[in-house]
Amino acid sequence: MQTVNGPGRSKEHEAPSRRRFLDYLLGTSAFATLGAIFYPIIRFIAPPQIVEAMQNSVVAAKLNELPPNSGKIFKFGNKPGILVRSASGELKAFSAVCTHLDCIVQYRPDTKQIWCACHNGQYNMNGQNVGGPPPRPLEEYAVNTRGDDVVVTRI
Amino acid sequence: MSLDQIRIWLDERLSLGSVSEIARKKEVPVHRHSIWYYFGGMTLFLFTVQVVTGILLLLYYRPSAENAFESVQFIMTEVKFGWLIRSIHSWSANLMIATLFIHMFSVFFMRAYNKPRELTWLSGVGLLFISIAFGFSGYLLPWNEVSFFATKVGTDIAGVVPVIGHSMLRFLRGGDEVTGATLTRFFGFHVAVLPALATVFIGVHVLLVQLHGMHVPRRYEHNHGYMKFFPNFFLRDLIGWILAIGVLAALAALFPWELGVKADPFAPAPAGIKPEWYFLFMFQTLKYIPARILGIEGEVLGILAFMLGGLVWVVIPFINREPEQRRRILIFNVFGVFVVLYIVVMTIVGYLA
Numbered sequence: 105m106q107t108v109n110g111p112g113r114s115k116e117h118e119a120p121s122r123r124r125f126l127d128y129l130l131g132t133s134a135f136a137t138l139g140a141i142f143y144p145i146i147r148f149i150a151p152p153q154i155v156e157a158m159q160n161s162v163v164a165a166k167l168n169e170l171p172p173n174s175g176k177i178f179k180f181g182n183k184p185g186i187l188v189r190s191a192s193g194e195l196k197a198f199s200a201v202c203t204h205l206d207c208i209v210q211y212r213p214d215t216k217q218i219w220c221a222c223h224n225g226q227y228n229m230n231g232q233n234v235g236g237p238p239p240r241p242l243e244e245y246a247v248n249t250r251g252d253d254v255v256v257t258r259i
Numbered sequence: 260m261s262l263d264q265i266r267i268w269l270d271e272r273l274s275l276g277s278v279s280e281i282a283r284k285k286e287v288p289v290h291r292h293s294i295w296y297y298f299g300g301m302t303l304f305l306f307t308v309q310v311v312t313g314i315l316l317l318l319y320y321r322p323s324a325e326n327a328f329e330s331v332q333f334i335m336t337e338v339k340f341g342w343l344i345r346s347i348h349s350w351s352a353n354l355m356i357a358t359l360f361i362h363m364f365s366v367f368f369m370r371a372y373n374k375p376r377e378l379t380w381l382s383g384v385g386l387l388f389i390s391i392a393f394g395f396s397g398y399l400l401p402w403n404e405v406s407f408f409a410t411k412v413g414t415d416i417a418g419v420v421p422v423i424g425h426s427m428l429r430f431l432r433g434g435d436e437v438t439g440a441t442l443t444r445f446f447g448f449h450v451a452v453l454p455a456l457a458t459v460f461i462g463v464h465v466l467l468v469q470l471h472g473m474h475v476p477r478r479y480e481h482n483h484g485y486m487k488f489f490p491n492f493f494l495r496d497l498i499g500w501i502l503a504i505g506v507l508a509a510l511a512a513l514f515p516w517e518l519g520v521k522a523d524p525f526a527p528a529p530a531g532i533k534p535e536w537y538f539l540f541m542f543q544t545l546k547y548i549p550a551r552i553l554g555i556e557g558e559v560l561g562i563l564a565f566m567l568g569g570l571v572w573v574v575i576p577f578i579n580r581e582p583e584q585r586r587r588i589l590i591f592n593v594f595g596v597f598v599v600l601y602i603v604v605m606t607i608v609g610y611l612a
Contacts, residue, residue, distance in 0.1 A: 151429055151430070151432075154434065177526060182436065183436075184524070184525045186527075204558060205412045205416065205545070205558065206412060206414075207412060207528040208408075221529055222408060222528045223412075224546055233550060236546070237545060237549070237558060239551060239557065239558065
């Protein structure tokens with residue numbers, strides 16, 4: 105009995121371990137193959153970061169195109185900014201990107217506020233969120249006049 | 260070769276007999292609420308209208324920020340019946356969402372998601388999300404002012420999701436901003452990814468309906484008749500579809516779909532801007548939520564609440580395991596009525612605002 109059973113058992117014991125080793129090889133290579141297929145796909149789907157030279161200063165407008173109580177959208181790098189001139193003639197500049205959900209704001213001469221049409225967000229002339237859903241004030245920029253040019257600079 | 264010989268030739272190779280046997284046996288229950296059985300088929304019909312008109316639009320549409328608006332303008336003004344094809348595509352999209360909602364709520368209120376139809380409900384909710392994605396991605400393709408801002412807002416909402424939000428936003432936009440890269444992506448989703456997904460989901464959904472047969476509400480379980488699917492129910496379906504074609508043609512002729520003004524990434528959002536009507540109730544809610552609630556940004560809370568609501572909607576069959584209990588019926592009917600009323604009221608307020 106023992107002579108029959110002994111080698112049989114050891115064979116039984118040996119066979120699965122070889123099988124397990126082969127299974128392990130097969131499994132890991134299948135996994136590696138899948139990884140090699142899906143990794144490039146996942147990386148391909150995520151858009152590359154485009155590094156743009158941050159523009160620190162821009163001529164946003166000519167002074168004469170901005171009468172008191174008006175506003176103008178200008179291009180600041182690849183983002184929109186807004187230049188507003190109060191009724192008293194004071195110039196202010198902010199990011200024109202609404203802090204709520206990314207819409208572009210505008211100046212409303214009737215309410216003398218910066219207004220976002222998308223969800224009725226309101227900011228005062230200092231860029232502070234004073235009504236509607238925006239959670240934060242608009243980012244403010246420095247304004248200087250150089251001759252007839254209105255120059256806006258990141259603070 | 261006679262027609263009969265062709266039929267025999269095909270039958271020997273495809274055993275059409277078994278298929279026609281299934282078709283012959285297919286029946287539809289007849290009771291007071293049978294009318295609701297038509298809305299699934301109607302949604303499927305409007306989807307095929309979308310496929311056909313969509314393929315036609317593809318012949319002229321050019322998916323880039325420089326050309327998209329002009330190519331749609333070209334379709335609307337120069338191409339023979341271009342106005343008709345595009346208007347039908349837009350109208351049919353909206354009617355499809357409407358019939359899908361009717362179909363979904365009828366299933367909800369008749370508790371047709373009950374065992375063994377949980378997977379039918381899941382595939383159906385999958386189709387709801389696919390349809391909304393179709394609507395959202397297709398809306399941007401004309402590259403006009405309203406669609407540009409709708410996409411800015413919609414993708415920004417995706418960015419609010421904790422942890423994965425920012426990568427999701429970049430994945431959707433093809434960068435940090437809504438640009439021509441976004442348009443190219445949305446075009447790919449709209450004409451390749453979503454149609455492939457929709458085909459699979461519709462296949463599963465329709466197959467499951469064949470497997471289980473039509474659901475009969477508990478009240479009529481023992482007192483209802485049957486109608487043959489072929490030809491009785493099918494011919495009634497057909498009448499509905501012919502009516503739908505008539506309605507679509509009339510809407511396209513009387514209210515051709517507007518193209519609006521070309522998108523300008525450096526222009527303020529136009530006053531009175533609104534999303535498509537099926538997003539309006541969420542849009543209106545976002546307007547009412549204050550900037551901060553308990554120190555958390557209000558919009559984040561609102562968006563997470565809607566996501567949670569969507570999740571609850573998906574797992575309804577698993578929350579409501581014994582839907583025929585008297586108390587359960589009351590609770591879920593009240594919940595359903597509240598959801599419908601909320602959507603209807605907020606949509607109307609959104610329109611009037």
